[in-house]
Amino acid sequence: MNISGLIDMISKIFILDGYTDEPAGLGVPPYINVYPRLVAGIVWLVDPNIYVYYSTIDQARGDMNAFIKTALSSDLIVFITGTEVPGKYIGGKPITLEELLRITALLRGKDKILIGPAARYGFGHGGGSLAVQRAKLKNYFTEIVYGDPEVYMYQLLKYGWEKAEPWRLREDYDLANKAFIHGAKIIEQHPNHGWNLIVEIETYRGCPRWISGGCSFCIEPRYGRPIMREPRDVVAEVEALYRFGARHIRIGRQPDILAYMSRKIGEEEYPEPNPEALRQLFYGIRNNAPGLRVIQIDNVNPGTIIHNREKAIEALKTIIKYHTPGDVAALGIETFDPRVVRANNLKVYPDEAVEVVRIINKYGSIRGWNGLPHLLPGINLLYGLPGETRETYRLNYEYLKRILEEGLIVRRINIRKVVVLENTPLWLKKRTVENLLRRHHRIYEKYRILIMKNIDRRMIEKITPRGTLLRYLYTEKKLRGRFTAARFPGSYPILVKLKGTHPIGRIVDARVESIAAKSVTGIIA
Numbered sequence: 056m057n058i059s060g061l062i063d064m065i066s067k068i069f070i071l072d073g074y075t076d077e078p079a080g081l082g083v084p085p086y087i088n089v090y091p092r093l094v095a096g097i098v099w100l101v102d103p104n105i106y107v108y109y110s111t112i113d114q115a116r117g118d119m120n121a122f123i124k125t126a127l128s129s130d131l132i133v134f135i136t137g138t139e140v141p142g143k144y145i146g147g148k149p150i151t152l153e154e155l156l157r158i159t160a161l162l163r164g165k166d167k168i169l170i171g172p173a174a175r176y177g178f179g180h181g182g183g184s185l186a187v188q189r190a191k192l193k194n195y196f197t198e199i200v201y202g203d204p205e206v207y208m209y210q211l212l213k214y215g216w217e218k219a220e221p222w223r224l225r226e227d228y229d230l231a232n233k234a235f236i237h238g239a240k241i242i243e244q245h246p247n248h249g250w251n252l253i254v255e256i257e258t259y260r261g262c263p264r265w266i267s268g269g270c271s272f273c274i275e276p277r278y279g280r281p282i283m284r285e286p287r288d289v290v291a292e293v294e295a296l297y298r299f300g301a302r303h304i305r306i307g308r309q310p311d312i313l314a315y316m317s318r319k320i321g322e323e324e325y326p327e328p329n330p331e332a333l334r335q336l337f338y339g340i341r342n343n344a345p346g347l348r349v350i351q352i353d354n355v356n357p358g359t360i361i362h363n364r365e366k367a368i369e370a371l372k373t374i375i376k377y378h379t380p381g382d383v384a385a386l387g388i389e390t391f392d393p394r395v396v397r398a399n400n401l402k403v404y405p406d407e408a409v410e411v412v413r414i415i416n417k418y419g420s421i422r423g424w425n426g427l428p429h430l431l432p433g434i435n436l437l438y439g440l441p442g443e444t445r446e447t448y449r450l451n452y453e454y455l456k457r458i459l460e461e462g463l464i465v466r467r468i469n470i471r472k473v474v475v476l477e478n479t480p481l482w483l484k485k486r487t488v489e490n491l492l493r494r495h496h497r498i499y500e501k502y503r504i505l506i507m508k509n510i511d512r513r514m515i516e517k518i519t520p521r522g523t524l525l526r527y528l529y530t531e532k533k534l535r536g537r538f539t540a541a542r543f544p545g546s547y548p549i550l551v552k553l554k555g556t557h558p559i560g561r562i563v564d565a566r567v568e569s570i571a572a573k574s575v576t577g578i579i580a
Contacts, residue, residue, distance in 0.1 A: 065105055065212070068132075070095065072111045073150030076140045078354070079309050080255055082135075083144045083149060091135060093231060096233065100237045109244040134168065145531060160195075168198050175189070177476055189477065198216075199221060207219055239296045239299050242296060251303065256307070258336070259283040260282055261275060263320055268400055270399060271480045272473050283320070289336060290343050293340050304349065305349075306352050307352060307546070314326050330372075337373065360411045371419065374430065380424060380427050381428070381543050389402075391454035392446065394447075395442040398440065415432045418430070424526065428518060431464055432465055433466050438473065438492070439473040441484050448502045449502075459514065464514060467514075470503050515549065515573075524565075525567065525577065527544075529543075530553070538553060554576065554578050565577035
């Protein structure tokens, strides 16, 4: 196919967002991840006259006949999916494997492309499972793109199918930066646009720990040496998004925000933070998008703090100066069992993890304008990893009790079973993982409930004591028993169950009346 032939034949491209959730990056509503913006951005960079239609899987479920009709009228259909990190979601339900295969069958005869984490690491479908290998999906798609989507889409549109390389990874951000700018307006088609939409912002790709192989289960180190986006490029993207109505962003698409623009990337496993680069980034965002209501972060590597205490504290202070209160530094602690740490090349040992929680509490626990502490740690616990025994469960519980009894606060404790992904070191030990999860199923449920009852509830009591006034909550959905769910549009927000039935999509303030393990009940103030 010649250069002009492909572009001349395409007038409409359909993007179906089946949602993504990966160690660095969330794309389940109210979040929108980078993939739709990269795809749309490249299309409009090459030819601004091509119409790009965007739909979420939830919208498709709402009217499948209309969705199929619109997709069939398109020249190319791009599927985005990959929930490689298991989670529970209020705002949307990721596409299932059964749905994906059924929809592709209904669109038989159309050119279809699969991008996202599922295309690179297999289709994950819940904690404690093996990902479906991408080779098993190849017959359902014209192409499975396991490289970077903007690179492939550019080659496809410019040079045709035969010359487009689905394996090609970006070597720098030159093309992606252009795509991010051109693709910013796709957010106007997202169903959450205009109310609680949160745009996930990428600052770099890859994990600094790639030099040691990184954690056994994680996909990020598999990209190799991290490549960074300059602060001015990230700021320019946020400014473009702001012009198209974005009011809530999360600088969450990186494995460790404290390692951003470190001068020691590629030389050290835990590179020294660069507080000045973080200042340029956050100040630039605030200055160029002054009406943003939310700027928050996601991942923080606890090892970076342990190995670079002074610079890490300076970096945390910088974030706290410019961000929005209610923020969460999600710590990939994974376990408090030293044997599991060693067996899986994890980041910190138990006492080091507790020290990181202390440090973040010391500087982040002061309350902000919305009634929430500025910055609190979040703890991820992951089960099914090699080295795990029944003692692992007791150790995790005892260390969480120690944190609580010391008076420290953790915003959320994320307990999950590992998903074994293709192309990770854990894939070679998948039978070991399956055996562990099967053997420890009952003890997993026992300790999950113990933590929820004895730890989670008391942590929420510390974060939102009765009588706390919580500001800037969006009503999201009606619940059973004449309650309405409301949340702050940010990282790991606390679910507020408002008494009564209230219109959806409204901004409200609420006062906390009672507390449960995973939520609070409140009344509109």
